[in-house]
Amino acid sequence: MNIAFSKYHGLANDFILIEDRDHTITPKLTPERIVSLCDRHEGIGADGILVRTPSGEAGHRMLLFNADGSPAEISGNGLRCFVLFLKERGYEVESDISIETGGGVQHARFLGEDLVESTMPHPRFLPGGQPELLDLRAKGVHFPVLPVNVGNPHGVIFGPERDIVFAETYGPTLEKHPAFPEGANIEFVNVISPTACKLVVWERGAGITLACGSGSTATACAGAALGHFAFGKPIAIQQPGGTLRVTVSENFSEVRQCGPAKFVFKGEIEL
Numbered sequence: 001m002n003i004a005f006s007k008y009h010g011l012a013n014d015f016i017l018i019e020d021r022d023h024t025i026t027p028k029l030t031p032e033r034i035v036s037l038c039d040r041h042e043g044i045g046a047d048g049i050l051v052r053t054p055s056g057e058a059g060h061r062m063l064l065f066n067a068d069g070s071p072a073e074i075s076g077n078g079l080r081c082f083v084l085f086l087k088e089r090g091y092e093v094e095s096d097i098s099i100e101t102g103g104g105v106q107h108a109r110f111l112g113e114d115l116v117e118s119t120m121p122h123p124r125f126l127p128g129g130q131p132e133l134l135d136l137r138a139k140g141v142h143f144p145v146l147p148v149n150v151g152n153p154h155g156v157i158f159g160p161e162r163d164i165v166f167a168e169t170y171g172p173t174l175e176k177h178p179a180f181p182e183g184a185n186i187e188f189v190n191v192i193s194p195t196a197c198k199l200v201v202w203e204r205g206a207g208i209t210l211a212c213g214s215g216s217t218a219t220a221c222a223g224a225a226l227g228h229f230a231f232g233k234p235i236a237i238q239q240p241g242g243t244l245r246v247t248v249s250e251n252f253s254e255v256r257q258c259g260p261a262k263f264v265f266k267g268e269i270e271l
Contacts, residue, residue, distance in 0.1 A: 010077030011211030012241030031069025058098035066205030073102030074151035076213015103151020121151035154218035171202025210241030220246035
């Protein structure tokens with residue numbers, strides 16, 4: 001079976017996008033096949049795969065698979081790429097659209113010039129429902145980690161500016177820490193001002209990515225909860241792949257992201 005695919009990226013966080021109108025394609029996306037398609041040497045190369053299917057509760061459904069073949073709940077960069085993919089496929093995206101994700105139904109719209117705005121899930125602070133720093137240890141180093149779920153699990157760490165090598169060194173251990181039974185994305189955050197920070201992310205199931213939309217959302221929500229960031233103002237989340245802006249409303253009543261997504265190429269693959 002030959003099927004069409006498109007590749008997009010959001011701030012260098014890249015995805016293979018496929019439409020599955022009749023639910024015949026997704027069953028063929030086994031973990032092994034996903035790994036081979038995402039391989040950057042022998043496959044197409046991507047941080048994950050997004051599949052558009054019909055939804056019973058929204059206009060569209062977005063399925064997400066990590067590069068290691070595991071399913072995931074939501075991706076902020078992926079969500080923006082998904083909107084541009086819908087536009088490519090002829091769907092209406094200039095006005096508000098609803099998208100069912102593993103992190104709930106989100107709303108999005110295409111703003112023009114490859115710019116997309118979308119809602120993101122409201123944060124849930126773990127383990128007790130209130131922001132609580134945990135002292136977690138990785139390779140002999142102690143980290144003050146704020147667990148937060150924004151549709152998928154995250155551990156946010158505020159401190160000095162960190163680089164990719166640092167995240168590669170400590171991220172894998174923290175991702176699989178017993179404090180995160182389902183694993184977690186790990187964010188290393190350096191606060192610049194009440195409306196800006198630098199971020200490096202180790203993603204669950206993908207490793208280092210040059211940007212992370214859900215990680216940016218978790219960072220903005222965690223920072224607002226701890227008083228680092230201002231509510232109601234766009235927070236510039238600076239990452240190796242570029243800057244994403246996240247706005248957290250008072251009392252976390254709404255969380256919105258705004259940033260670019262870009263088409264890379266399209267073709268056909270055999271499943």
